[in-house]
Amino acid sequence: xxxxxxxxxxxxxxGAVLGTGLAMPTIFTASSAxxxxxxxxxxxxxxxxxxxxxGAYADEGADELRAxxxxxxxxxxxxxxGMMNTFSSKTLQGNGxxxxxxxxxxxxxxxxxxxxxxxxxxxIEKDGAVMITGGSSSGVAVAVQGLCQxxxxxxxxxxxxxxxxxxxxxxxxxxxxxxxxxxxxxxxAPVLAEMYGTDRKAYHLxxxxxxxxxxxxxxxxxxxxxxxxxxxxxxxxxxxxxxxSYVAPVLNSGADILVLNHYGGNMVNSLTAAVQFxxxxxxxxGKNFEIVVPLYSRxxxxxxxxxxxxxxxxxxxxxxxxxxxxxxxxKSFGEKYGFPPSQAAHTVYCQTLLYADAAERAGTFNPCGxxxxxEGFDFDGLGNGPTHYRADDHQCFKDVLVVxxxxxxxxxxxxxxxxxxxxxAQVEYAPDHPMFAGGDLGKCNPGA
Numbered sequence: 001x002x003x004x005x006x007x008x009x010x011x012x013x014x015g016a017v018l019g020t021g022l023a024m025p026t027i028f029t030a031s032s033a034x035x036x037x038x039x040x041x042x043x044x045x046x047x048x049x050x051x052x053x054x055g056a057y058a059d060e061g062a063d064e065l066r067a068x069x070x071x072x073x074x075x076x077x078x079x080x081x082g083m084m085n086t087f088s089s090k091t092l093q094g095n096g097x098x099x100x101x102x103x104x105x106x107x108x109x110x111x112x113x114x115x116x117x118x119x120x121x122x123x124i125e126k127d128g129a130v131m132i133t134g135g136s137s138s139g140v141a142v143a144v145q146g147l148c149q150x151x152x153x154x155x156x157x158x159x160x161x162x163x164x165x166x167x168x169x170x171x172x173x174x175x176x177x178x179x180x181x182x183x184x185x186x187x188x189a190p191v192l193a194e195m196y197g198t199d200r201k202a203y204h205l206x207x208x209x210x211x212x213x214x215x216x217x218x219x220x221x222x223x224x225x226x227x228x229x230x231x232x233x234x235x236x237x238x239x240x241x242x243x244x245s246y247v248a249p250v251l252n253s254g255a256d257i258l259v260l261n262h263y264g265g266n267m268v269n270s271l272t273a274a275v276q277f278x279x280x281x282x283x284x285x286g287k288n289f290e291i292v293v294p295l296y297s298r299x300x301x302x303x304x305x306x307x308x309x310x311x312x313x314x315x316x317x318x319x320x321x322x323x324x325x326x327x328x329x330x331k332s333f334g335e336k337y338g339f340p341p342s343q344a345a346h347t348v349y350c351q352t353l354l355y356a357d358a359a360e361r362a363g364t365f366n367p368c369g370x371x372x373x374x375e376g377f378d379f380d381g382l383g384n385g386p387t388h389y390r391a392d393d394h395q396c397f398k399d400v401l402v403v404x405x406x407x408x409x410x411x412x413x414x415x416x417x418x419x420x421x422x423x424x425a426q427v428e429y430a431p432d433h434p435m436f437a438g439g440d441l442g443k444c445n446p447g448a
Contacts, residue, residue: 036366037152037447038130045100045365047072047352048107048129050120050144051158055111056238057136057264059299060344064134064158065106066337067345071352074332075102082332086325086381087353091360098359109135111238113143120144124151130365131156133351136264136344137238138162138211145174152447154367156351159344161263161295163214166395167436172444173367175374175394177354178347179427181215182435184294184314187400187422189222192312196257196290198227203255205246205270207262208235216261218435219294231255236262236270243270247277256284258291267293268303275307296403299342301415308405308415315401317346317383318418326383340413350382354389368444385424392431393441400427 038046049068052061073079077094084092096102105127107119116135123129132148133156135141141160148155149171157165157176161184166176202223206212212235220230231253236246247270250258258279262270274280274291282289293300296313319330319340329349333341341349355370358377362369375391384398402420409415429436 035446035448036368038124038128038365039448040100040130040365043100044103045097046123046127046129047102047104047355048120048123048127048132048134049104049348050107050109050116050123050132050134052111052136052140053108055109056266057111057159059303060136060159060264060297060342061109061111061134063299063342063345064136064348067333067341067349068104068106068134068352070333070336071349072102072104075352075356079336080328080332083325083329083349083353083382086328087357088380089357089361091357092353097356098363098365102356105129109137109140109144111137111140113137113139116140117143117147120147121151124148124153129153131355131367133348133355134158135160137209138165138214139209139238141165141176142169142210145169145171149173149442149445152367152445154355154370156355158348158351160211161215162211163218163435164210164439166393167214168438169210170393170439170441172371172394172442175351175354175371175389177351177389177396179314179316179398179400180395181211181218181294182429182433183400183427184215185218185222186427186429187402187420188219188292188294188312188314189226191402191420192223192292193226193228195312197287200228200257200287201231201255201285202228202257202259202292203231203250203253204233204259204261205243206233206235207266208237211263212236212261214435215294216259219259219261219292221435228257236266238266240266241269243273244277246270247273247279250274250279251277251282254284256287256289258289260291260293261295262293263295263297264300265303267300271304271307271311296416297343298340298413298416299344301405302412309407310405312402312404312419315403315416316343318343318401318403318416319346319413320418321383323383323385325381329383346383353382354379366446368446371444388424390431393436393439397424397428399424
């Protein structure tokens with residue numbers, strides 16, 4: 001017997017009901033037959049990997065591309081399978097996606113929104129990419145997500161931390177596995193208050209684009225709720241390399257905490273400038289001067305060297321986690337490339353597997369079928385514990401890590417230590433939270 005139902009997207013689901021009462025995997029029969037952008041016509045399917053190969057976030061982009069290539073190998077049955085072996089969903093069999101061999105094209109976002117859109121557009125129109133993924137800048141993510149919505153393909157966001165990506169700029173065709181500025185602040189503020197006290201004056205230097213704005217808003221609100229005072233917030237252009245002129249005024253501001261809302265090469269350079277100005281050796285208001293980096297990565301820590309010792313921040317994932325999924329990924333990545341993966345590598349590898357799994361569960365590459373399969377999806381085995389892809393805004397919710405720079409690292413990769421695994425419940429928020437208001441998810445666009 002077959003059961004046919006119409007869901008809220010107007011897609012017709014069919015499921016063969018077994019004698020035990022269990023249903024076979026969902027098949028989106030109407031979606032499969034309908035026209036959609038870049039429906040595969042042969043025995044292969046093309047994914048578009050759009051990463052910063054130049055610009056301030058190029059190090060993150062290089063590691064993303066490494067992880068994407070590894071994911072393609074695993075999906076096609078090469079290598080040891082990595083986190084396909086630990087993923088709670090068991091639809092991926094190493095035979096591509098829906099029997100199609102996975103191919104890929106790559107592009108350079110240049111850490112610029114216009115360049116990223118042009119690159120993604122070329123992948124979709126010239127290379128036939130059925131899905132676009134990648135990026136290490138929230139400005140890029142927002143721009144490419146909008147393009148994918150218009151083009152009718154799924155966008156599996158890479159490293160994007162702005163609240164806006166799944167807030168005011170959220171789109172039905174876009175999905176984010178990475179955490180956001182609100183989550184970082186919710187995890188970090190209680191630790192900062194415990195370590196440094198509640199009577200603190202903070203000076204913020206903030207990257208002047210969507211990520212910096214929402215990160216600063218989040219960490220300021222969370223620390224002010226603990227008793228801190230925000231004495232100044234100075235915006236810095238993304239292209240800045242010498243931060244001396246921005247750090248110098250901190251000395252006479254009355255602040256005793258410097259919050260660096262910077263990422264990638266910006267964070268390396270601004271932290272280096274702060275240390276060179278002697279901030280870490282100073283006492284202000286009778287307290288030791290401290291520096292905070294709300295969003296950390298191993299690649300940033302490596303670039304900043306000894307300057308990160310003892311500095312607190314948050315991260316989406318870290319290679320030292322001992323769960324089976326994390327260690328399977330670290331093993332696969334390490335054996336292929338000779339060093340552990342970054343959080344950027346981890347999140348894009350997960351996004352690739354999540355897309356492939358959703359296609360398998362939906363039985364189609366139609367973006368609306370895939371969106372339906374991802375919305376409200378609960379899974380485990382990909383690191384960070386049980387994870388939920390919320391239908392309301394396409395944001396993933398999972399545990400968040402508070403880390404600090406290691407005082408006595410054992411290698412060039414062992415630079416951060418996890419000081420707290422913040423439970424998912426502490427960083428969750430309502431879909432209509434004021435920091436995420438103003439956007440409309442809209443309806444999935446299948447394109448052609």
